[in-house]
Amino acid sequence: xxxxPGSKQLILEFFLCNIGKVLESKDIQKASxxxxxxxxxxxxxxxxDGYQILxxxxxxxxxxxxxxxxxxxxxPAFARGISKETRAWVLExxxxxxxxxxxxxxxxxxxxxxRTVRLTMGHIIDKSKGGDDSSQNLRAVCTNCNEGLQNTSLxxxxxxxxxxxxxxxxxxxxxxxxxxxxxxxxxxANKKK
Numbered sequence: 001x002x003x004x005p006g007s008k009q010l011i012l013e014f015f016l017c018n019i020g021k022v023l024e025s026k027d028i029q030k031a032s033x034x035x036x037x038x039x040x041x042x043x044x045x046x047x048x049d050g051y052q053i054l055x056x057x058x059x060x061x062x063x064x065x066x067x068x069x070x071x072x073x074x075x076p077a078f079a080r081g082i083s084k085e086t087r088a089w090v091l092e093x094x095x096x097x098x099x100x101x102x103x104x105x106x107x108x109x110x111x112x113x114x115r116t117v118r119l120t121m122g123h124i125i126d127k128s129k130g131g132d133d134s135s136q137n138l139r140a141v142c143t144n145c146n147e148g149l150q151n152t153s154l155x156x157x158x159x160x161x162x163x164x165x166x167x168x169x170x171x172x173x174x175x176x177x178x179x180x181x182x183x184x185x186x187x188x189a190n191k192k193k
Contacts, residue, residue, distance in 0.1 A: 007032040008041040015045070015053065015069040025065040042067065043147075050074035057147050081133045082121050090121060090138045095184060100145035102180060109144070117142050 005013070014031035015023070025039070032038040045051045053069050056062040096105045098119060109115040122141035125131030166177055 007035040007038065008044060011038065011041050012045055012049075012051070015051070015067075016072065019069055019072060021068070022062065023067050023069075025067070028067065050076060055147065057144070075128065082138065086133070086135050086138065087121055090135055091119060091140050093135075094140040097140065097184060098142035098145055099139040100141050102184075103142050104184075109142075111144050117144075119143075120146050122146050 011028060011032050014028060028042065029035070029038040032041060035041070042053055046053045051069060051074055052071055053067055054062065055067055056064045059068065062068060091105075096119065097103065098117070099122070103110075103117045105117055105119045107117045109117050119140045120143055121138045122145070123131045123133075124137050124139055127133075131137045166174060169177070
């Protein structure tokens with residue numbers, strides 16, 4: 001008896017039959033056989049298998065529950081080589097906060113209903129552009145920021161450029177940055193006590 005295809009394979013076949021068409025999340029879930037973890041399978045197709053599946057974080061003309069596969073061309077998939085020790089060290093170094101938007105692990109996820117923020121490892125220089133899995137090339141990023149970052153992330157600003165940006169900001173924005181920094185470092189100081 002032939003083996004029934006898994007949800008990931010069913011989703012891939014659905015995308016391949018609809019190249020260039022905007023697909024709704026409800027239709028993807030239906031194509032998966034109704035599995036709850038359909039979004040995880042889409043991320044696996046994107047991140048592990050190299051399929052170029054775009055979401056609203058990649059394209060402004062896509063709505064939050066829409067996806068698009070424009071081409072069957074796959075990007076090279078990379079082996080996951082980040083050890084638990086490196087991951088823990090990077091999270092500690094980055095104060096358990098997203099280095100893109102500043103949210104902390106466990107904060108309420110503004111994009112996810114009742115979910116809390118989860119942090120993952122993001123590459124400063126993408127692996128497709130020669131980056132590696134060393135701790136110097138990794139930073140903590142929330143899953144929302146990481147999902148839209150693929151091959152589009154800016155390099156981390158140095159102190160001089162960061163201060164120049166803050167100086168050019170409005171007083172209100174400067175106060176917001178100050179309050180965020182005070183909160184972040186007060187929390188870290190309390191953790192060390």
